[in-house]
Amino acid sequence: xxxxxxxxxxxxxxxxxxxxxxxxxxxxxxxxxxxxxxxxxxxxxxxxxxxxxxxxxxxxxxxxxxxxxxxxxxxxxxxxxxxxxxxxxxxxxxxxxxxxxxxxxxxxxxxxxxxxxxxxxxxxxxxxxxxxxxxxxxxxxxxxxxxxxxxxxxxxxxxxxxxxxxxxxxxxxxxxxxxxxxxxxxxxxxxxxxxxxxxxxxxxxxxxxxxxxxxxxxxxxxxxxxxxxxxxxxxxxxxxxxxxxxxxxxxxxxxxxxxxxxxxxxxxxxxxxxxxxxxxxxxxxxxxxxxxxxxxxxxxxxxxxxxxxxxx
Amino acid sequence: xxxxxxxxxxxxxxxxxxxxxxxxxxxxxxxxxxxxxxxxxxxxxxxxxxxxxxxxxxxxxxxxxxxxxxxxxxxxxxxxxxxxxxxxxxxxxxxxxxxxxxxxxxxxxxxxxxxxxxxxxxxxxxxxxxxxxxxxxxxxxxxxxxxxxxxxxxxxxxxxxxxxxxxxxxxxxxxxxxxxxxxxxxxxxxxxxxxxxxxxxxxxxxxxxxxxxxxxxxxxxxxxxxxxxxxxxxxxxxxxxxxxxxxxxxxxxxxxxxxxxxxxxxxxxxxxxxxxxxxxxxxxxxxxxxxxxxxxxxxxxxxxxxxxxxxxxxxxxxxxxxxxxxxxxxxxxxxxxxxxxxxxxxxxxxxxxxxxxxxxxxxxxxxxxxxxxxxxxxxxxxxxxxxxxxxxxxxxxxxxxxxxxxxxxxxxxxxxxxxxxxxxxxxxxxxxxxxxxxxxxxxx
Numbered sequence: 001x002x003x004x005x006x007x008x009x010x011x012x013x014x015x016x017x018x019x020x021x022x023x024x025x026x027x028x029x030x031x032x033x034x035x036x037x038x039x040x041x042x043x044x045x046x047x048x049x050x051x052x053x054x055x056x057x058x059x060x061x062x063x064x065x066x067x068x069x070x071x072x073x074x075x076x077x078x079x080x081x082x083x084x085x086x087x088x089x090x091x092x093x094x095x096x097x098x099x100x101x102x103x104x105x106x107x108x109x110x111x112x113x114x115x116x117x118x119x120x121x122x123x124x125x126x127x128x129x130x131x132x133x134x135x136x137x138x139x140x141x142x143x144x145x146x147x148x149x150x151x152x153x154x155x156x157x158x159x160x161x162x163x164x165x166x167x168x169x170x171x172x173x174x175x176x177x178x179x180x181x182x183x184x185x186x187x188x189x190x191x192x193x194x195x196x197x198x199x200x201x202x203x204x205x206x207x208x209x210x211x212x213x214x215x216x217x218x219x220x221x222x223x224x225x226x227x228x229x230x231x232x233x234x235x236x237x238x239x240x241x242x243x244x245x246x247x248x249x250x251x252x253x254x255x256x257x258x259x260x261x262x263x264x265x266x267x268x269x270x271x272x273x274x275x276x277x278x279x280x281x282x283x284x285x286x287x288x289x290x291x292x293x294x295x296x297x298x299x300x301x302x303x304x305x306x307x308x309x310x311x312x
Numbered sequence: 313x314x315x316x317x318x319x320x321x322x323x324x325x326x327x328x329x330x331x332x333x334x335x336x337x338x339x340x341x342x343x344x345x346x347x348x349x350x351x352x353x354x355x356x357x358x359x360x361x362x363x364x365x366x367x368x369x370x371x372x373x374x375x376x377x378x379x380x381x382x383x384x385x386x387x388x389x390x391x392x393x394x395x396x397x398x399x400x401x402x403x404x405x406x407x408x409x410x411x412x413x414x415x416x417x418x419x420x421x422x423x424x425x426x427x428x429x430x431x432x433x434x435x436x437x438x439x440x441x442x443x444x445x446x447x448x449x450x451x452x453x454x455x456x457x458x459x460x461x462x463x464x465x466x467x468x469x470x471x472x473x474x475x476x477x478x479x480x481x482x483x484x485x486x487x488x489x490x491x492x493x494x495x496x497x498x499x500x501x502x503x504x505x506x507x508x509x510x511x512x513x514x515x516x517x518x519x520x521x522x523x524x525x526x527x528x529x530x531x532x533x534x535x536x537x538x539x540x541x542x543x544x545x546x547x548x549x550x551x552x553x554x555x556x557x558x559x560x561x562x563x564x565x566x567x568x569x570x571x572x573x574x575x576x577x578x579x580x581x582x583x584x585x586x587x588x589x590x591x592x593x594x595x596x597x598x599x600x601x602x603x604x605x606x607x608x609x610x611x612x613x614x615x616x617x618x619x620x621x622x623x624x625x626x627x628x629x630x631x632x633x634x635x636x637x638x639x640x641x642x643x644x645x646x647x648x649x650x651x652x653x654x655x656x657x658x659x660x661x662x663x664x665x666x667x668x669x670x671x672x673x674x675x676x677x678x679x680x681x682x683x684x685x686x687x688x689x690x691x692x693x694x695x696x697x698x699x700x701x702x703x704x705x706x707x708x709x710x711x712x713x714x715x716x717x718x719x720x721x722x723x724x725x726x727x728x729x730x731x732x733x734x735x736x737x738x739x740x741x742x743x744x745x746x747x748x749x750x751x752x753x754x755x756x
Contacts, residue, residue, distance in 0.1 A: 010373055012693065022337040030341075120751040121747065121748065121751045126751055126753045129753075152690065163752040164687070166752055167685065167748055167752065171690035172690075296341075
């Protein structure tokens, strides 16, 4: 098969995407596919028209690649692509929208409020911060509504830290989410398939000496310990997989997505978000989950490619 | 046999390269990095990637105006001059230029370096000089030669961001000493020596850039230089004087170097480079130091690269023999002066009244400090995404997490009209942050 690997692009996660792309390309070559490397730029449509690949393997992260934009272009060009379709990408990309879908599907997600930058500038939303604090409690997680990889995310432990956390989050997106901080173990479940989605083993990320799994911990070997499969009682691992598949279906995902959740000290699972295009770097969770499943990364890449399709 | 018998060149040197296909990016499988984590040396484990670096890669986007670089202007070097010196190396020194050279550098180049230092009022002898692969290697060798893991060293705050990896690689504990408009606060150097001495960890050395500091843009006053040397002599403080920018002066008279003020007492190592007075692509720099120190540095350099590129050294020699390097520096300084003026004017017009910045009389950089409620790492995300302008956030110039309210702006590598537009965009980004801060109930 002639496969175009779409990578790089112009998002804040460009470097991570290049590393995901390189790993996907290497796997596709070993699988015997003809690989066309595409560092996404303003010539993307022209390049794809000229090359007419059989499928596009999307290794883009962040704005443009994960929010449905590139998917829409591929629909127009009629090139089947890996991962979720346009609408599912849009739902997953906006954490506020995704949380609404989780809640509607009966999945627990930490309570949160979301505001646009304009709410603070024009409606005086800043004065409502004390009420938000009272209802959600401290610490509060403040994050951009639309941004991958924990960029701009911070934890406000005291009331005085909330405005600075909002400033930071609003530097990355014009909408922010203030979310109750749920302490516990950080779990990630990759879901594959389309009509019958199935989950890879649960991976646990244990950040070393850090508040939460932030950008540096995510992409720097040695800052995070990964345990795959996570050491969990069977019933909890099964429940995590069931929830992940429920979320995957609730957003209308296909092919591949990764669901991030917290296991709190009372053994309750809280879904935080779903990543439409999970990372495939050496430090990413997907290759670890693939190994834990006994499949290996190449096999998982082949299955993701087999699900490449058009349509929402 | 004469050359014309082989119009295609020597048969052992075919003019047609063998056919090539584009190599794969990797042939390795995704490998669980845990197996290496357990083996990494502690100095390598301490080197982490950063949000900042990923943000910085954005500044390479075509439509972004980058004030983040540190690039000298290389476009004004004349092609004819370069061709002439390449031809001279090829004609007169080919075999030697292709050969290994002495670790300490070609003797002829060391003589020429002595002349260049003399022009700056820093008197040295040929045996005091070792050629290095850029000024960067001179920094690396200085730290490598003196710092054991856990040793304390002093450096300005902010310090040269490019020296930070050397400090972390050799696991130095860096104590930043603040600066003001007259450069390093020498009184605080004394205070740090007292305090660190009492804590049982006297600093091994002080790393300082006295002239047109990168990134701070300030120059150490004569009075402070004299006092610093007094302290060095009284308290036996070893000083690493990094002077890459001394010749990049737009006005005023040069101040004596610390090396000169030391008067040959051996408490100063002097580092410099051809990167700013000629071209960074040469990767030729040097260190001047006492013989006992050079002997150890020589061993360090043997481990690192045996010798600096002989081709490069020879090109520099042939250039210095034929041309007065000061003419080229004068031309560069004229360009940089206009660019600095354009940047200072634009900052005056576009920055909010609470912002402050340095007014460098030389070098390549302005250091700007914003109101403390603005974090310049976050500002870079906003500025590059929404306003298409980039800079270096201040945190990169500190090892202790400070610098969050500051930024480095480069003027040497950007034409004046682009500087004006870049600073205008920066002003928009800062205004956006300020308004947001006010909307969140903050005092402005």
